[in-house]
Amino acid sequence: xxxxxxxxxxxxxxxxxxxxxxxxxxxxxxxxxxxxxxxxxxxxxxxxxxxxxxxxxxxxxxxxxxxxxxxxxxxxxxxxxxxxxxxxxxxxxxxxxxxxxxxxxxxxxxxxxxxxxxxxxxxxxxxxxxxxxxxxxxxxxxxxxxxxxxxxxxxxxxxxxxxxxxxxxxxxxxxxxxxxxxxxxxxxxxxxxxxxxxxxxxxxxxxxxxxxxxxxxxxxxxxxxxxxxxxxxxxxxxxxxxxxxxxxxxxxxxxx
Numbered sequence: 684x685x686x687x688x689x690x691x692x693x694x695x696x697x698x699x700x701x702x703x704x705x706x707x708x709x710x711x712x713x714x715x716x717x718x719x720x721x722x723x724x725x726x727x728x729x730x731x732x733x734x735x736x737x738x739x740x741x742x743x744x745x746x747x748x749x750x751x752x753x754x755x756x757x758x759x760x761x762x763x764x765x766x767x768x769x770x771x772x773x774x775x776x777x778x779x780x781x782x783x784x785x786x787x788x789x790x791x792x793x794x795x796x797x798x799x800x801x802x803x804x805x806x807x808x809x810x811x812x813x814x815x816x817x818x819x820x821x822x823x824x825x826x827x828x829x830x831x832x833x834x835x836x837x838x839x840x841x842x843x844x845x846x847x848x849x850x851x852x853x854x855x856x857x858x859x860x861x862x863x864x865x866x867x868x869x870x871x872x873x874x875x876x877x878x879x880x881x882x883x884x885x886x887x888x889x890x891x892x893x894x895x896x897x898x899x900x901x902x903x904x905x906x907x908x909x910x911x912x913x914x915x916x917x918x919x920x921x922x923x924x925x926x927x928x929x930x931x932x933x934x935x936x937x938x939x
Contacts, residue, residue: 714831714906714909716902716903716906717902718899720894720898721898729804729808729843729847730804732803732804732807732808732811733800733801733803733804733807734800734803734804738800739800741796742793742796742797742800742855743855745789745792745793745796746793746855746856746859747859748789749786749789749790749792749793749859750856750859750860750862750863751863752782752785752786752789753786753790753863754863754867755782756779756782756783756786759775759778759779759782760779763775763779793852793856794852797848797851797852798848800848801843801844801845801847801848801851802844804843804847804848805840805843805844808840808843809836809840812835812836812840816832828909828910828913829912829913829916829917830908830909830910830911830912830913830914830915830916830917831909831912831913833909833912833913833916834905834908834909834912837912838905838908839905865879914937918934
């Protein structure tokens with residue numbers, strides 16, 4: 684009828700007004716990679732998430748006291764050897780045992796504290812990341828591969844939860860041991876400080892070279908994981924279609 688023809692004509696006109704489809708999917712944003720040294724604001728962000736500056740100072744204080752007590756234990760052994768006749772062996776042994784128990788308690792406290800700081804920081808950063816993703820516009824998900832999000836929520840958060848606290852604990856512990864050893868040697872042999880200057884300069888140069896290389900390798904490693912996660916996730920989502928078109932070999936080759 685004439686009414687049906689007019690309706691079809693109006694529908695065709697409405698369709699003709701729609702923009703022509705390019706047939707292309709939305710462009711994927713290129714994953715960015717930082718260069719150079721890590722900005723100090725990143726460290727302050729983690730410190731703030733882990734309990735604030737005061738908690739970090741308390742953590743540092745625990746490491747200092749623990750290493751000082753450990754050094755005092757060694758000094759006490761030397762004193763015992765030089766003045767063994769001044770008191771009974773049980774007196775020296777009792778103080779030595781007390782110092783060792785205190786050192787063990789302090790080492791346990793520093794390990795517990797750094798673990799709690801890492802847990803608090805990881806939880807806070809996870810909440811911020813999750814909130815940012817949930818509040819992101821739809822265009823973000825159109826241009827961001829699933830593998831990139833998986834990488835952020837898996838490997839990167841694992842680094843924040845596990846690797847970062849362990850690295851900080853190892854760094855502080857090693858630094859305290861080096862400082863205490865240098866102080867003891869310098870107290871006994873002051874000329875040792877003069878010999879330390881070229882050694883410190885050499886280690887600073889080596890450390891700078893290592894950090895520049897290691898930092899970039901870590902960043903490249905993090906970037907290389909996102910496409911792997913994305914391909915694996917897309918393969919699982921389209922498994923039925925892949926089998927229907929007998930393309931298993933193609934995807935096996937891509938995943939190798």
